[in-house]
Amino acid sequence: xxxxxxxxxxxxxxxxxxxxxxxxxxxxxxxxxxxxxxxxxxxxxxxxxxxxxxxxxxxxxxxxxxxxxxxxxxxxxxxxxxxxxxxxxxxxxxxxxxxxxxxxxxxxxxxxxxxxxxxxxxxxxxxxxxxxxxxxxxxxxxxxxxxxxxxxxxx
Amino acid sequence: xxxxxxxxxxxxxxxxxxxxxxxxxxxxxxxxxxxxxxxxxxxxxxxxxxxxxxxxxxxxxxxxxxxxxxxxxxxxxxxxxxxxxxxxxxxxxxxxxxxxxxxxxx
Numbered sequence: 010x011x012x013x014x015x016x017x018x019x020x021x022x023x024x025x026x027x028x029x030x031x032x033x034x035x036x037x038x039x040x041x042x043x044x045x046x047x048x049x050x051x052x053x054x055x056x057x058x059x060x061x062x063x064x065x066x067x068x069x070x071x072x073x074x075x076x077x078x079x080x081x082x083x084x085x086x087x088x089x090x091x092x093x094x095x096x097x098x099x100x101x102x103x104x105x106x107x108x109x110x111x112x113x114x115x116x117x118x119x120x121x122x123x124x125x126x127x128x129x130x131x132x133x134x135x136x137x138x139x140x141x142x143x144x145x146x147x148x149x150x151x152x153x154x155x156x157x158x159x160x161x162x163x164x
Numbered sequence: 165x166x167x168x169x170x171x172x173x174x175x176x177x178x179x180x181x182x183x184x185x186x187x188x189x190x191x192x193x194x195x196x197x198x199x200x201x202x203x204x205x206x207x208x209x210x211x212x213x214x215x216x217x218x219x220x221x222x223x224x225x226x227x228x229x230x231x232x233x234x235x236x237x238x239x240x241x242x243x244x245x246x247x248x249x250x251x252x253x254x255x256x257x258x259x260x261x262x263x264x265x266x267x268x269x270x
Contacts, residue, residue: 010199014192021188025180039184046188050195088176101175123169124177155168 013049016060024067026125027135030117031071033084033109041071064135084109087124100158107157114138115150122147 017024024045028038045066049059056062089101108116117136121127129147133140 010192010196013195014189017188017192021180021185025184026177029177035178035180039180039187042184043187043191046191047195050191050198086178088178097174100171104172104175120177123172124175126173151165151168155165158168 010050012055012059013046013063016063017046020060020063023125023127023131023135024064026121026127027064028067028071029086030120030125031068031113032075033086033116033120035085037074037078038071038086041074042067044070044074061134061137065137068136086120103158104154107154110157111150111153112146115146115153118143118147119150119154 024042025038028041029035032038032041045063048066048070049063084105087101087105089098108119111119114136118132121132121135122129127135129140129143132138133143136143
């Protein structure tokens with residue numbers, strides 16, 4: 010249990026970003042991390058790789074919470090408290106609107122990379138996916154997002 | 165794409181609330197407490213189990229010899245040696261000797 014406490018202290022931010030990338034709501038992301046901690050703490054036997062296990066449980070809990078949601082709540086994962094900057098406000102609203110139209114895995118990777126400032130290697134570790142797959146999902150997601158955000162440039 | 169990346173990287177994720185860490189710490193603290201209680205519980209159960217076995221052991225030995233090994237008047241005298249002799253008597257190896265010893269002493 011001491012190990013779990015230490016692991017949370019070291020990775021509290023990454024756990025939150027991972028959950029937020031799936032749920033896209035702050036409250037749900039926090040719930041997912043807390044549910045995961047309860048689940049891991051109640052295990053009779055500590056898994057061999059506790060860190061990987063904890064991240065997997067957080068992701069699964071987040072997916073479960075999203076699945077449980079009966080109605081789609083508006084996403085609430087970006088800090089839109091940018092006072093006076095109209096351009097940024099508009100961009101945030103557009104990102105919120107368009108990012109939800111990407112594939113779920115692309116959404117997760119884009120959120121973690123762009124806004125959570127995680128590296129591809131870290132994301133690959135968190136979602137247990139090969140590095141090349143992560144980077145190609147990111148590239149495709151960015152291409153789609155760019156087309157949606159700047160439709161005029163395409164024409 | 166680089167330009168868009170630069171623009172987007174200025175946007176930050178919402179920070180978790182203050183409760184995020186507090187709640188998580190509570191969960192971990194409670195789990196630690198539960199783990200400690202669980203260890204104590206096993207220790208308590210083992211102690212009670214051993215105590216129960218020992219009492220059954222004494223009871224069976226007493227009924228096998230058909231009289232109380234610890235007589236009230238001699239209780240102090242034989243206090244230290246009885247439990248060991250009792251154990252041997254239960255195996256059926258040295259019952260006679262113990263009885264004899266008891267009778268001699270009586």
